[in-house]
Amino acid sequence: MSDPPAPVGERLVAGDERALEECYQRYGPAVRGYLRRFVPPPDVDDVLQDTFLDVWRCRGQLDPGRRFEPWLFAIARRRAIDSLRRRRGVVDVAVVRDLMGEDGDQLAEQLAWAAEVRAALAQMPAEQREAIELAYFGQLTQREIAERLGIPLGTVKARVSRGLRRLATLMEGRAL
Amino acid sequence: MTYAEPAHIADELPALLAGELTREQTLAVAAHLRRCPECQEELVSMVVAAGTLRAAARAEQAPAAWPGFPPLASTPPSSAPVLENPENVPPETVPASPDWLRRIPRRGPARWSPRQRLVALAAAVVIAAGAVAAGLGLSASGPPVLNQAALRPLQAPAGASGAVTVTAASGARQVQVTTADLPDPGQGHFYEVWLLDPATLKMMPMGALAPSGQTTFAVAAGLMAGYSAVDISLQANNGNPAHSAVSVLRGTLRAN
Numbered sequence A: 001m002s003d004p005p006a007p008v009g010e011r012l013v014a015g016d017e018r019a020l021e022e023c024y025q026r027y028g029p030a031v032r033g034y035l036r037r038f039v040p041p042p043d044v045d046d047v048l049q050d051t052f053l054d055v056w057r058c059r060g061q062l063d064p065g066r067r068f069e070p071w072l073f074a075i076a077r078r079r080a081i082d083s084l085r086r087r088r089g090v091v092d093v094a095v096v097r098d099l100m101g102e103d104g105d106q107l108a109e110q111l112a113w114a115a116e117v118r119a120a121l122a123q124m125p126a127e128q129r130e131a132i133e134l135a136y137f138g139q140l141t142q143r144e145i146a147e148r149l150g151i152p153l154g155t156v157k158a159r160v161s162r163g164l165r166r167l168a169t170l171m172e173g174r175a176l
Numbered sequence B: 001m002t003y004a005e006p007a008h009i010a011d012e013l014p015a016l017l018a019g020e021l022t023r024e025q026t027l028a029v030a031a032h033l034r035r036c037p038e039c040q041e042e043l044v045s046m047v048v049a050a051g052t053l054r055a056a057a058r059a060e061q062a063p064a065a066w067p068g069f070p071p072l073a074s075t076p077p078s079s080a081p082v083l084e085n086p087e088n089v090p091p092e093t094v095p096a097s098p099d100w101l102r103r104i105p106r107r108g109p110a111r112w113s114p115r116q117r118l119v120a121l122a123a124a125v126v127i128a129a130g131a132v133a134a135g136l137g138l139s140a141s142g143p144p145v146l147n148q149a150a151l152r153p154l155q156a157p158a159g160a161s162g163a164v165t166v167t168a169a170s171g172a173r174q175v176q177v178t179t180a181d182l183p184d185p186g187q188g189h190f191y192e193v194w195l196l197d198p199a200t201l202k203m204m205p206m207g208a209l210a211p212s213g214q215t216t217f218a219v220a221a222g223l224m225a226g227y228s229a230v231d232i233s234l235q236a237n238n239g240n241p242a243h244s245a246v247s248v249l250r251g252t253l254r255a256n
């Protein structure tokens, strides 16, 4: 089964410039969402830029046999820490601890997984993706989804069911 | 033909897991599941996928570590940030293809100025000298252990481990780092030990390290006092003296 998220890593290692842009388009929003939790708003886009600059610069360290997303979020976390360090005395020490400590590590790991899930959803047929996003990220019931999309409830059930089956296959096929 | 025997009930499973079925529907699905291995197999996929999606949604909705941020001294009050309400935050968006992104690849691999290389080399020489001195110091038996910590895997395989022991040595501190079962760093890469202060985010490079084995570094006692954690990173051997952002092991020393 084709699995574009892994090839992005492989193409980065190979020095493919388009892979960087693809990587940014796919993961940029998620990385930005992570950075916004810790980095003062005026600095967020600079740190985002530094993160993707590092992705390109350090691509030689990327092991294509391992998951790309945790590597990416570890770089983002490192960059967020650097940025808070530059603002020493302005940023609350508690924020710094949250980012540096185990909680910050775990959040980066969970968000890396969430980004992986979003990337897998992006590969699915649009109708399945839409139904799943409304159900699991939009907190709508299947009945509410049917009403919103103007389609029969049975159609929603079939789309969600097929989408979940496909998502399980995509996620279980990836490296631990 | 009876209601209890529709083809299979895989399409009902997401609604079952979300608690959206009626009592009768739930019981009918349960009865079918009990005797249908195919739908049981489907149930496993549905549980895994639904759990994955809930974990993703939970992570994305986790509140910010801090609601706002203290304005910079030079920032006029009018541009002070508003508090963010996690429930109302619109989906995160980024420009499709910003200028800076298209400029990155043309820069090619980062190059370091001769001065930066000299600084890195000088640091390496000092550390090597320290390591030799520490090695000699250790030949005396049983210096008092001042601090120790286990190094736990961050971006390393689960089996990888390490430990750090700090001992006193006539005004200096010997930091002995032991590692086991780190993977081979690969060609052009090496592991490096750092002292880290989580509170101020200060970092000090100590030197290179083998994937398995023991290395001792000497640090002035006063310097050592400013750090409370030990971090091991995977570095590219490209002359860049900065931390690579890939931490493989880390341990926190107890406060003295």
Ligand SMILES: [Zn+2]
Pocket: B007, B008, B009, B032, B036, B037, B038, B039, B040
């Ligand atoms: Zn069945």
